[in-house]
Structure formats: structure tokens, C-alpha cells
Amino acid sequence: MSFRLLHSADWHLGRTFFNVSLLDDQAHVLEQLVALARDTRADALVIAGDVYDRAVPPADAVRLLDETLKRLALDLSLAVVIIAGNHDSAERLGFGAALMEERRCFLRGPLDTALRPIEIPGRDGAARFYPLPYAEPAEVREHLANPDLHSQDAALGALVAGLGKLPRDLPNIAVCHCFVTGGAICESERPLSVGGAGQVSADRFAGFDYAALGHLHRPQAIGARVHYSGSLLKYSFSEASHTKSISLVDLGDDSLRIERIGLRPRRDLRVLEGHLADLLAGPPPGESADDYLLVRLLDTGALLDPMGRLREVYPNALHLERPALERTGGGPLPDLGREQLARGDEALFGDFFAQVTGSPLAPDQQAVLHQVLGDLRRREREAGSTRLVPAAADNA
Numbered sequence: 001m002s003f004r005l006l007h008s009a010d011w012h013l014g015r016t017f018f019n020v021s022l023l024d025d026q027a028h029v030l031e032q033l034v035a036l037a038r039d040t041r042a043d044a045l046v047i048a049g050d051v052y053d054r055a056v057p058p059a060d061a062v063r064l065l066d067e068t069l070k071r072l073a074l075d076l077s078l079a080v081v082i083i084a085g086n087h088d089s090a091e092r093l094g095f096g097a098a099l100m101e102e103r104r105c106f107l108r109g110p111l112d113t114a115l116r117p118i119e120i121p122g123r124d125g126a127a128r129f130y131p132l133p134y135a136e137p138a139e140v141r142e143h144l145a146n147p148d149l150h151s152q153d154a155a156l157g158a159l160v161a162g163l164g165k166l167p168r169d170l171p172n173i174a175v176c177h178c179f180v181t182g183g184a185i186c187e188s189e190r191p192l193s194v195g196g197a198g199q200v201s202a203d204r205f206a207g208f209d210y211a212a213l214g215h216l217h218r219p220q221a222i223g224a225r226v227h228y229s230g231s232l233l234k235y236s237f238s239e240a241s242h243t244k245s246i247s248l249v250d251l252g253d254d255s256l257r258i259e260r261i262g263l264r265p266r267r268d269l270r271v272l273e274g275h276l277a278d279l280l281a282g283p284p285p286g287e288s289a290d291d292y293l294l295v296r297l298l299d300t301g302a303l304l305d306p307m308g309r310l311r312e313v314y315p316n317a318l319h320l321e322r323p324a325l326e327r328t329g330g331g332p333l334p335d336l337g338r339e340q341l342a343r344g345d346e347a348l349f350g351d352f353f354a355q356v357t358g359s360p361l362a363p364d365q366q367a368v369l370h371q372v373l374g375d376l377r378r379r380e381r382e383a384g385s386t387r388l389v390p391a392a393a394d395n396a
Ligand SMILES: [Mn+2]
Pocket: 010, 050, 085, 087, 188, 189, 190, 215, 216
């Protein structure tokens, strides 16, 4: 026998990135997911939490999930298992769950109804799913009437122990939204708690044939049977190097095969580095000008409206960094006392420049500064009354 599973997680429907709605980007890759479900003839799809980006999602995010589930569960007759993540409201996500279960769409949010195992028949044998939706340790304490559960790990241990000894007649699949120790994190995951108390041990899943996990946004495995599918899209610039994918999992009698099938985003999310003049020449062949970009400008001099000019070439440039202008010294700012001020404009500006850029004025820059200050003073003298440059020692 064998059971074929599609594993996905962290859709974060309704997310915005630098005030840009990603809904069209999400719809674009969900098209690919629906095609994949059809073409691979999968027996079930798992969405391991963070279906929505927030507890009260925007209406168009709800519409996108509704449309996607309709196509999967009704048009393709695919069984779908969904658990709540830390971004979801378990109660709201669980709305209509009993009704949808009639059509093999298993929504599991609140603990009181979530933990019942689900047996799903496939074309060539069945599998048994154990939903373990995200819950705070306090909720698990109350649910199990066990006052000793103060960490995610203890809470998960108690929930798994509560399942009893797992029957071995079918493959047993855990579906959980958690942070397994040893996993690689990125910037778009909201921490599950302060310090280490949010992490759980991979050993908690030792009794399962496969653990379909959500929360960490990079696709990764922790041991042979504990897997994160990763998120649907890159949701931070720290994920620029990720390849997002859906995991196609084949569970056989004594075998486990996992293939990550890459998703092709509508727009990639990348970091672009260079000098403004070079970047304005446009992207090299093969790179799209429409991607979501973090632009790191290497120029050290003053630039007029760099973002406005970049957006004429790269309309989705979202964020600009000027590493050369970030303070490199890190020490305290000099105390501008009377003595310091008496050194004159050129010396003061030289200090300021070195402070900001990390290197002293080059001779040609020094010459420009000297000329500009000289011009200002000349105009000041000619204007008579208005002082453009404060009187300083080197004026004397
Ligand atoms: Mn997430």
C-alpha cells in the first residue's frame, strides 16, 4: 500500500509587505497548488497552520481561501486537513468545521474538538492524521486539567501522550504548528514565546511515520521524518535565497519519499546591490524588473530622489538601504564644545563626514568643500546683511 500526501503550511493569506497586498501573488501560486493536486493525484492535502496572516483576516483573503478549498475539495474531491497556527484565530478558522467534514475538508482549531484522529482512505490504502493545532501552554493546561504544563514542549508532550499508543495498522501522520529545536528561523515568523520556552523537541514526534509541520518558513527536515514544507511565498527579505515549495510525500509500507516541488512566484523577492547609475541601466537579461526589491545602494555621495528614480525602472522597489551612510564608528558622538566649534566649518564638516561614512574626506572632496564654503562666504559678504555661514575661526 502507499499513501500520497501534499504538505503545505504558512499561507499567511492577507499578508501585506511594505504596504503592498500580496493577495494576487498568493492566488498565483495557489493556482499551481491546485494544478499539482490534480496532476499528482494526491490522496490528501495538509495545511499545517498560519492559513491566514491574522486572527481577523481581510475579506478578500477569506474569499481566496473559500475559492481554493472549493476547487480542491469539491472539484477535485481531495481530502484536506487544516490546523490553526499562531497567526490564526482557532475559533474563527473552525467555523463550519462539522459541516465541511461532510465533504472531507477537516478544519481543526479549538482543542476541544481538534484532536480526534482522522482516517483518510487513499487510492492504495489509508492514512491516519493526528491534528495538533497551535495552542498556548495555558490553553493546554486548561484542556487537559494539568497545571504543570508551562512550556510548548511540555504541552505538546502531554497532548501526544493523550493520544495513547498509536495503532500500527496505518501510517500515522502528525500535523502540528510548532518550532522544533534545531530548525532554521527567518524574519517573518512571529516568535511563539520569549526565550527558549517556545521550542519543542523533535522526539515528541518519534511515534509518527511523518510529522507535517508548519511555523518555520524555510523548507527543511529535522531528522528523517519531521518536516517543514515552508511558507507559500517569501515573506521577508531574509528569505531572498529560499526556494519555496510544496512537499509531495509518498508513504509506503516501509518507505518514505519526499519531493519538494518548487513554486514559481508571480514576482520574486530579491536583494539588489550596486551603484545607482548602474542599476538605472535596468536588469540584466533573465531578471525581471517587476520583482519585489530591497535595493542596497553602494554610492557614498549625495543622491537626488534615488527611490523615485529607481521606481521608474523597478516599479516594485520597496526598500532602500545606504550601507555607506550608516554610522560605522558606533562610539559616542563627539561633544561639540566651544573648542570643537572654534576649529571652523571645514574641520567640523570633515569630522561629521568621517563619523557618518567611516572614512575621512578624500583630497578632491576636501577641495570641493573648500570651494563651496568659499563661495558661500563670498555671497554672504556681497549680500551684506544675511549670514549664510556662521562666523568661524578660519574666517579670521
Ligand atoms: Mn507562519
